[in-house]
Amino acid sequence: MMKITTKQAEKVHRLVNSLCANCDKDGNCILLxxxxxxRCVQLISIYGIYCNYFKKAVLLADKELYEQIKKHNKLK
Known part of the structure; x- marks a missing residue:
């Protein structure tokens, strides 16, 4: 799990709603x-990134946010 701030969570939620292929129009996860x-795990989470699909396929669309989260988690 990658920890995120509440400000980052807002951006994550926007990414999920706009780019995630597994999140339907009602905010439900098709994979589950x-x-x-x-309900999509990322849409109810404000403390971390729990969805591997989101982390590998969607988060990279916002390079600035990805770098902030990596720095916050001290990842290389």
């Missing part, structure tokens, strides 16, 4: 669908 709707 088992016949019942499940």
């Amino acid at each position: 669908d088992d016949g019942e709707a499940h």
